[in-house]
Amino acid sequence: MKLKILFVCTGNTCRSSMAEYIFKDLAESDKYEVMSAGVSAVNGKDPAPQAKQIMSEKGIDISNHQTQKLTEDLVTEADLILTMTHQHKSSVLSMFNESEDKVFTLKEFVEDIEELTEITDEIDKIYKRISNRREKFLDEKGSKIERLRKRHQELIQEIGEVEDELNRLEGELSKEVADDKDRLDILQNKVQNLDISDPFGQPVSVYRQCAEELEEYIKLLLKKIE
Template identity: 30%
Template sequence: MSKKFHILFVCSGNLCRSPMAEGLLKKKLFKEFGNLVTISSAGTLNLVGRPATPNAISAAKEKGVDITRHQSKSISEENLQKSDIVLVMTEHHKKFIRNHYPQFSESVFLITEFNHENKKDNFVDVPDPIGEGLTYYRKVINQIEREIDRILPKIKSLSKTKLKQF
């Protein structure tokens, strides 16, 4: 068991949504937790070593987040194994992980469903902005940021609980 609390964001190519989410959450947690909470991202597609899209970089920069050094990674058993929580952008990503890595199903959540009382609600996917203009990327990063702000207290609580064990 890791002595850190780890969150993994997953989207399709690991070029837009998950790198933006990773950067936003790192910014919001670093002051309080430093490197005791680690955040990473990966994609369900086999796109490795690619930078975030220019519009993802621009939208993140407008939020005070630098993702210029991001290099895309594919989801793997290794990055799922070290993750306490896996937050995905769409129901498709959730199904992909549950089909290919069923042993991690308990820790996989659609970002919009995580920490909701009513599990029967219809939760919306975070749309893929790939190929769209900067205005659409702004809409997507704003949706991601709203979700991160909504779940932040729960993430902090889970992080503190795990870190107290060590």
């Protein structure tokens, strides 16, 4: 009987699919049945282009691979489940806790280090504790959170509608006062032309221009008052 091995990652588009095909390329096909899946995969997607390229460079064709989501049937049928990360392992155990004896990260299974096992066991306990606390919290606060999220979306929509109305009204006002604003701009420009520009904080060249402007207007003043 063939040993059924299941590689697991997130989307089954690169890591686990490459692991599947590399394993198939290296192992004797009559001894193993190898598959791959993703905990968040969408069924029927192609591998990532980068994965195709990398595998092609190794002489392995994965172009026919189609992604698949991890299911209870896949987990049940597998003799050994090897995940790409500890988070993937935790996800598998969270969804299918009866599979605990056959789920490992790939590195964990290969290295078989006692210290690593102790660490991963503790990590598993923490993840379970977090999951339990999250479930308990959502049981107690979930309905309130949903109400707040719904109200939040309503407020965002209301704010958007208010902003649209404000913009529309401001546009109407701008049209109402457009002629006066144009006239005001003309008059303000005339007033500004009567000013001696302030050179404070400007380069020396600006001070020079100011002095020349003063000289020009003082001459005109003198002509007027003489």
